[in-house]
Amino acid sequence: IPISVTTTDDIDVTISPSGNEVAFTARSIERHLWQFPLDKISGNLIEKKGKKITGTGRLNYYPSSTTDGSMIIWTSHRSGMGQLYLKDLNSKKIQKVTTEWGRNIREVFACFGDNSQVYFSSTTGGSYQLWQVFFVGSVGLNITTTKNPTSDAGPIISHDGQSLIFYSNQCGNFDIWRVNIDGSEREIITDWPSNEIYPILKPNENTIAFVSDKNGNLDLWEMNLDNKNVYPLIDENFMEGWCSWSQDGKWLYYVSNKDGRFNIWKM
Numbered sequence: 001i002p003i004s005v006t007t008t009d010d011i012d013v014t015i016s017p018s019g020n021e022v023a024f025t026a027r028s029i030e031r032h033l034w035q036f037p038l039d040k041i042s043g044n045l046i047e048k049k050g051k052k053i054t055g056t057g058r059l060n061y062y063p064s065s066t067t068d069g070s071m072i073i074w075t076s077h078r079s080g081m082g083q084l085y086l087k088d089l090n091s092k093k094i095q096k097v098t099t100e101w102g103r104n105i106r107e108v109f110a111c112f113g114d115n116s117q118v119y120f121s122s123t124t125g126g127s128y129q130l131w132q133v134f135f136v137g138s139v140g141l142n143i144t145t146t147k148n149p150t151s152d153a154g155p156i157i158s159h160d161g162q163s164l165i166f167y168s169n170q171c172g173n174f175d176i177w178r179v180n181i182d183g184s185e186r187e188i189i190t191d192w193p194s195n196e197i198y199p200i201l202k203p204n205e206n207t208i209a210f211v212s213d214k215n216g217n218l219d220l221w222e223m224n225l226d227n228k229n230v231y232p233l234i235d236e237n238f239m240e241g242w243c244s245w246s247q248d249g250k251w252l253y254y255v256s257n258k259d260g261r262f263n264i265w266k267m
Helices: none
Strands: 009-015 021-027 031-037 060-065 071-076 083-088 094-096 107-112 118-122 129-133 152-157 163-168 175-180 196-201 207-212 219-224 230-234 240-245 252-256 263-266
Touching: 009 060, 009 252, 009 263, 021 060, 031 060, 060 107, 071 107, 083 107, 107 152, 118 152, 129 152, 152 196, 163 196, 175 196, 196 240, 207 240, 219 240, 230 252
Parallel strands: 009 240
Antiparallel strands: 009 021, 021 031, 060 071, 071 083, 083 094, 107 118, 118 129, 152 163, 163 175, 196 207, 207 219, 219 230, 240 252, 252 263
């Protein structure tokens, strides 16, 4: 069922912790974040007219919210190649997340450990590596480092808060990986010859969904991390990606171009 049918490409979907709102990037000439109220029972938009979250910078994307839903973090190109900004949705105050202002540095895919700890991917070390800041405005601490340039991106925090699940091309193609938040015990999860990216963790279950080109085009797959059982969630001749679970695990929101351009769908 499509929940956004617009003249823009709608991507980067995320659901608030309360389950009452959805946020995503609307991409036309500029990219901005929008917020729409959701009906928790039906999973549909309550109204078609949403609130524009971002108003500065031509490119804004990859939204994520705090555990209590009071703040949202995203990447903005208002300075340099893209850096992290945080907005308090109550006070409307916006501030930069890290102290790094290098115009050739790019910070993407931020997620919260709690309302003060932020994990993200940054090119501060020359290639995309995972970093942590303990509070907004502090100096970042490196989590993953490699001898050869690789791309470690898309971190999500485990349910126990002790590890990060992310994707990396350390072995040539992109796979899903896991690492402790202190950088120890890095291990591969998928180890397939195809590319797997954008992992998300299902609420209250040790299960991830992710994007894979295993069957020749971008589809959504699901894996139980305890027994490694895996199966396709959506296997169609279109491009699917950028997915997010509702907080009760009942609905999966994802992006698809099955109607000719990218819009938000739910299953």
